[in-house]
Amino acid sequence: MRKPIKHAVTHDHLLALVPTGPAWQVDWGEIWPLWSELATLDACPQDLIHHAEGDVGTHTRMVVEALVADPDWQGLPEVDRTNLFWAAVLHDIGKPAVTKHEDDGRISSRGHSRVGASIARELLWYAGSPFAWREALCGIIAHHQLPFWLIERPDPQRMAIETSWRCRPDHLCLHAKADAMGRKCEDQQSILENVSLAALTFQEANCWDHQFAFANDESRVAFFELEDRDPHYEAHEAFPCTVIVMSGLPGVGKDTWIGKNCPEHPVVSLDTIRDELGVSASDNQGQVIQAAHERAREHLRAGRDFVWNATNVTRQNRSRVLRLLRDYGACVEIVYLEENPDQLRHQNRERPDAVPEAVITHLSKKLEPPQLWEAHRVNLV
Structure with a gap:
């Protein structure tokens, strides 16, 4: 069980640490000591097939540097820039809790996205981050691997629509691009191509930078309940209570x-x-x-x-x-x-x-x- 989190970090401090132009310099000397959870990333191993760069801490810093160097991130409104920056810093914060050495010698970290979102939520709750900002960030962390494999799923468009109600797809894909760039692996180009295809899928589903627009509330609720529900179906709304x-x-x-x-x-x-x-x-x-x-x-x-x-x-x-x-x-x-x-x-x-x-x-x-x-x-x- 994780220990209670101390109150040292404030939201204003987090915002002040987000790089700004023209230098876009990341102050790792200030960022890394903020939470003990970050320090544990340096000792957390990764599977060398997907992460030849080494430990999670190294990967995290590479991802953040890739994001900050991306003109698409630099051109975002400030609130979105800060949100995606800290999502990148915290995106693999759940790995130490779930990393496992498998019998075949490989290293796995199944479930780290969900666990990481939970840890990030608690860290940011104590920091006093605004609810909407925090939950947008946690949504990115919880689904940050989805663009890597979305196109390979049986019904990627349905998953794209669902995802648009869990996090913002254009921000998710921007993070995923940095996540792919911030690693050393033989299939990096293939991962980047999948991210691009995921972006096209979100765009074709008409939910690239916003939630998919259902006909009404009942249509949305029914869509998430029923796997075969047409997202464009307009459900009848007549509630007894x-x-x-x-x-x-x-x-x-x-x-x-x-x-x-x-x-x-x-x-x-x-x-x-x-x-x-x-x-x-x-x-x-x-x-x-x-x-x-x-x-x-x-x-x-x-x-x-x-x-x-x-x-x-x-x-x-x-x-x-x-x-x-x-x-x-x-x-x-x-x-x-x-x-x-x-x-x-x-x-x-x-x-x-x-x-x-x-x-x-x-x-x-x-x-x-x-x-x-x-x-x-x-x-x-």
Whole structure:
């Protein structure tokens, strides 16, 4: 388990370290000591077939230098330049956690993109980076290898459309080009060609520098649910009820938000059900979930608007309740609340039923804020 992250780095400091013209000089002496996670990259080996340059730290610095030297990056608006710069610095931050020496002598790092996005999210949360900026960066990290192999997938256009709702494709391909340039391997030219073909695929799917435009919210939700759904199909929208699904770490203020914004709505609260059943948060939650789902079904059968109140900080947890709501044809709105770490812990301590800080730390490392494609509406508070 990763140790709690210290508060030394600020977002303003990160912005100040992004190179500017005309020199475009990267200050590695300032950047590399920022987080201990960066130092571990220098000791993390890579498979020499794909990375003859050596360790992850060397590769990372080569990628960043390639990005900074790219006129396409230099010509971006400042907010995009800073975002892609730090995405490049952190793009392989997950490798030390998953790198493995295989029996055949090869080195693998399966899952490092997803793990890296999680680590970067926590680092930038503590740094106080704006939510949208941070999540755009994490989207790049989570999918940074996709342009390498997109064209080889059975349905690359569908994957391109999906990806456009997870990160910005033109920025993703710009990063991928730098990632390919920042390595030594025999197939570098082939990788660059695949990145170019991925760019063409995004352009042909009409989602190169923006999200693919679905006919309406239901069309989008159905597309992500059904593998054979035509992205251009206009789905009928007629919902028997609307369900608000809360999401956020303990102590962030979900109950307060509900009280202010929908005080008349019935609430299915996992905390309340735990109290009623005498089940601790550390106990098996099967009985609690079963009771919550049954209460939700009662509201759904009656066509009644209600609130589902739980932490729902991972996509897997949200998917269970979202599937139930979709089975009844409900319109789903996710409300995600977030506070900076200090304020969150202060609010938690003020609660009569304060959650142990170790639990908050554990959940913050797993945090996956809801993305816009997960529901009909996603409200980020």
